[in-house]
Amino acid sequence: MTCILHIDDDIELGTLLCEYLRGEGFDAEHCANPLDGLNRIQQGGVDLVVLDVMMREQNGLDTLKTLRQSSEVPVLMLTARGDNIDRIVGLELGADDYVPKPCMPREIVARIRAILRRTAESSNSTTARVARTLGPLSLDSSKRKASLNEEPVELTSAEFNVLEVLMSHAGEVVSKALLCEQGLGRKLERFDRSIDVHMSALRNKLNLNATDSVLALHTIRGQGYQLSLR
Template sequence: MHKVLLVDDDLGLSALLKKYLEGEGFQVDAVQDGEAGVSRALDGDYAIVVLDVMLPLLDGLEALRRIRQTSQIPVLMLTGRGDDLDRVVGLELGADDYVPKPCTPRELVARLRSILRRVSTAGQVDTVRATLSAGPLTLWPERRRAEWQGQPLELTSTEFNLLEVLARHAGHIVGKEILSEQGLGRPLARYDRSIDVHLSSIRQKLGALPSGRSWIQSVRGMGYQLVRE
């Protein structure tokens, strides 16, 4: 049974989501402000956090920033429908995905299961492929561990998934449809910028090639590729 931390000050919606999630086999704790959300996320044994953007005491984006300072626990953001800036900022701060409000409990459950499935199955690889290397990048998928140029590389679960897909195809272009399906666990949606934002964050963590180019190249109309050097 997966433990979920639900952080939302809308008591009616929170009660509805909690009841539905518990009916789907999740164990749910709910808090109503950002400060409590950060404290519980860092101290509790949760599999995932559902975090609303609009919260008292500490807004969801600041709460996410504080969580990411010390933890890579998966975080699903709840954002206002049409609030593209909040979604982009949330992804840049390390959110794994987002669901626009108002959302249906069924959609939330589907997104939660998708994230948790990616995290739990990412390590199910045979021993021959237990270590994945591409240039200065080394990944241990079964341990969710990454090194870049011999140094630990801190990645969110979604960033790890996307980088693993690119590493398995290093030197080759990977379409956004494949990245979405294998990295985000869902079909690519029209106008969805999630992949672009996650890869932008990874680029910053990897730094630049001696030539000044990025290690992750964007190929217009085709996708992305991890440079193999």
């Protein structure tokens, strides 16, 4: 059974959300202390983390930063409605998606399933989609591993998914809507900057801003993004 860990110092909310998740067929656990949550993740068996930003002991962004030093488990952030800074920083630190609070448990479940579905689809890729190469960049869908010049590149689940979509359309302009649907498993929302943040992360991790890079990730205004050889 898929295990969802909810890290939030609001015990009442945590209890209610876990009950709802269990009713939806998940194995759900709650940690009120972020440090306890990090320890639980290190024990293994957690498939996805729902992480609140506003916590007293240690805020969710610092918790996510610590988590990403040792784990690539998918993370869904719960952010304050209208706080775009938390959302952008969360994505930059490696969150896979976010839901603004207050929100309905049904929306959280929908986002969880979208993340898990996309991860599973990538892991169960057909043989034709197992390996992709573009110049020095290689992507192994079966192992969910990326390498540049034969050196491993550490990507979050969402970054890997988005890069996989770009590489499957190498040389073509890919719309943000398609990247969001195929990469994040959901429709693009108005004023949603998730894809832009993931693109910025990919540029940094793949060293695409270097003058000697043979790869280029172009922003095509009003259309989308294009990954190609220079």
